[in-house]
Amino acid sequence: MLRYSLRRLLGAIPTLLVLIALAFFMMRAAPGGPFDQERSLPADIEANLRAAYHLDEPLYMQFGRYLGGVIRGDFGPSFQYRDFTVTELIATGFPVSMRLGGSAILLALIIGVTAGSIAALRQNRLTDHAVMTVSMTGISIPNFVMAPILILVFAIYFRWLPAGGWGGGQLRNMVLPVIALALPQIAYISRLTRGSMIEVLRSNFIRTAKAQGLSTQTIVLKHALKPALLPVVSYLGPATAAVITGSVVIEQIFGVPGIGRFFVQGALNRDYTLVMGVVVFYGMLIIAFNFLVDLAYAWLDPKVKYS
Amino acid sequence: MTIEVAAHTPVPEQVEGRSLWIDAWRTLRKNRAAIVAAAILLSMTLLVLVGPFFSPYAYDFTDWGNTSIGPSLSTGHVFGTDTLGRDLFVRTLYGGRISLLVGLVATVVSLLIGVAYGATAGYLGGRIDNAMMRIVDILYAMPFMFFVILLMVIFGRNIVLIFVAIGAINWLDMARIVRGQTLSLKHKEFVEAAEALGVSTFALIRRHIVPNLLGVVAVYVTLTIPQVILVESFLSFLGLGVQEPMTSWGALVKEGAEEMESAPWMLLFPAVFLATTLFCFNFLGDGLRDALDPKDR
Numbered sequence A: 001m002l003r004y005s006l007r008r009l010l011g012a013i014p015t016l017l018v019l020i021a022l023a024f025f026m027m028r029a030a031p032g033g034p035f036d037q038e039r040s041l042p043a044d045i046e047a048n049l050r051a052a053y054h055l056d057e058p059l060y061m062q063f064g065r066y067l068g069g070v071i072r073g074d075f076g077p078s079f080q081y082r083d084f085t086v087t088e089l090i091a092t093g094f095p096v097s098m099r100l101g102g103s104a105i106l107l108a109l110i111i112g113v114t115a116g117s118i119a120a121l122r123q124n125r126l127t128d129h130a131v132m133t134v135s136m137t138g139i140s141i142p143n144f145v146m147a148p149i150l151i152l153v154f155a156i157y158f159r160w161l162p163a164g165g166w167g168g169g170q171l172r173n174m175v176l177p178v179i180a181l182a183l184p185q186i187a188y189i190s191r192l193t194r195g196s197m198i199e200v201l202r203s204n205f206i207r208t209a210k211a212q213g214l215s216t217q218t219i220v221l222k223h224a225l226k227p228a229l230l231p232v233v234s235y236l237g238p239a240t241a242a243v244i245t246g247s248v249v250i251e252q253i254f255g256v257p258g259i260g261r262f263f264v265q266g267a268l269n270r271d272y273t274l275v276m277g278v279v280v281f282y283g284m285l286i287i288a289f290n291f292l293v294d295l296a297y298a299w300l301d302p303k304v305k306y307s
Numbered sequence B: 001m002t003i004e005v006a007a008h009t010p011v012p013e014q015v016e017g018r019s020l021w022i023d024a025w026r027t028l029r030k031n032r033a034a035i036v037a038a039a040i041l042l043s044m045t046l047l048v049l050v051g052p053f054f055s056p057y058a059y060d061f062t063d064w065g066n067t068s069i070g071p072s073l074s075t076g077h078v079f080g081t082d083t084l085g086r087d088l089f090v091r092t093l094y095g096g097r098i099s100l101l102v103g104l105v106a107t108v109v110s111l112l113i114g115v116a117y118g119a120t121a122g123y124l125g126g127r128i129d130n131a132m133m134r135i136v137d138i139l140y141a142m143p144f145m146f147f148v149i150l151l152m153v154i155f156g157r158n159i160v161l162i163f164v165a166i167g168a169i170n171w172l173d174m175a176r177i178v179r180g181q182t183l184s185l186k187h188k189e190f191v192e193a194a195e196a197l198g199v200s201t202f203a204l205i206r207r208h209i210v211p212n213l214l215g216v217v218a219v220y221v222t223l224t225i226p227q228v229i230l231v232e233s234f235l236s237f238l239g240l241g242v243q244e245p246m247t248s249w250g251a252l253v254k255e256g257a258e259e260m261e262s263a264p265w266m267l268l269f270p271a272v273f274l275a276t277t278l279f280c281f282n283f284l285g286d287g288l289r290d291a292l293d294p295k296d297r
Helices: A002-028 A043-052 A059-071 A086-121 A126-140 A143-157 A171-201 A204-211 A216-254 A259-268 A272-300 B002-008 B020-030 B032-054 B088-124 B126-140 B144-155 B159-169 B171-186 B189-196 B201-237 B249-258 B265-292
Strands: none
Touching: A002 A059, A002 A272, A002 B126, A002 B144, A086 A126, A086 A171, A086 A216, A086 A259, A086 A272, A126 A171, A126 B265, A143 A171, A143 A216, A143 B201, A143 B249, A143 B265, A171 A216, A204 A216, A216 A259, A216 A272, A216 B144, A216 B201, A259 A272, A259 B144, A272 B144, B020 B032, B020 B265, B032 B088, B032 B265, B088 B126, B088 B159, B088 B171, B088 B201, B088 B249, B088 B265, B126 B171, B144 B159, B144 B201, B159 B171, B159 B201, B171 B201, B189 B201, B201 B249, B201 B265, B249 B265
């Protein structure tokens, strides 16, 4: 197990390097510099600025400098928010985004697995068809469509919940964004669970359990659930990526002060270092999470040999 | 002796060959949801292509006398107008043209790259396959949407770039699926027979490998189109996609979301069009998968 973990960890290093290199060289390929303004600066001032941001060095040195910075957790200064470094902006936004995304994944897991299991137990019956149709709708309605609809219904029409804002992460502020973010994932997870649960329920050891007269509840909870959850576990990696991506637009719609909002602002203002920093940070997060998911999978599935 | 044995073997009946496609069509026809979805998609495409010719308004015409009016037949604005008085019916259809076009073009780009890459890796096998798939694994871990946004930031918002960028990043799944399929095909008897008969590698790939890949590819294409449309809408929603006065469903939803308190129809119509299209593609893809996947028979 330890050797397997180490090997997987070493395998993540080239991925990280490619991630950082891609982001870095894409940014440097950009036409127009960060100091291009409507009024052009005097030449010597611009030269000073370029020297201050090390833009006068050869490209490979800049890359080395950036790489070194990332390893130390320093993503450089923000070009737009002059008084902040990118790391400070990420550190401000991350707890908020984390709380939003974490709640969404948790909610998606609970509801998705429950709905999927119920649909599998009632295969090809009305409940099954209902769950599958609702989940197909959930997959098909993008969260940036769902979010305004939720606001329209629950905030503007019924006035039960605030239409936006974060309020320091109060529950009432979190309900709508978390639901909007979780819905597509609920849909995917319930479909996944249904499929694998149906397969598991057909297997021999379940038939044996039934023959021994165990109740459906015991069979599902004690015997079928663990193997049926394996595909869901491996889906957690892509799910995290999807939730992170989705939170960009959800934070924008609900005015949540997370990383996603900085990212969109940075993208619209061409704040290169900020955008690059967020891409690299989220990339690292996804890689780390995939690593954890792989470990969890190897631990849960007796069929995986980690030698 | 031997002659007698031969005489006892029954003469084989002339059986009409059933190709994968005829089989698939028979299964698909029974799947009412998939057929309805296909019909809706066809009508949607037709409406989006032809509809604007029957409207008296251009997509960028501003009717200053009728800004933000609701849907009504008497004004001629059947879907209402936006805050600038532009006819929402025409704009929704134009947005649909862009969205469907992005879906199609980007999917074709990802199809070409993915099939070429996957088939090569799977057919060559060995160390080359390992290296090629390792690259796919690495790219797989990249935050795809963020790179598309990065591209938009760097190179400006350009519609051709959107097509290519989305397609160029979306080929990874396709490559994986095609590679897996090729690998399993390579060791099938009919491929070995063709090899033994001296068929050239190129002819072998073209005659025996590619036709057998088409089923899987067809399913995957149907499922890629909605993904791509979604990505484009996502970008447009953030203001990083199609630029004014041109529009797409994502951009219209964004405008609608901003005005939803005063003009809910601005959100409603594009949202319904977008969701219906995505819904139908997903249903059709599901139906195709059931019909074309021989494992499920």
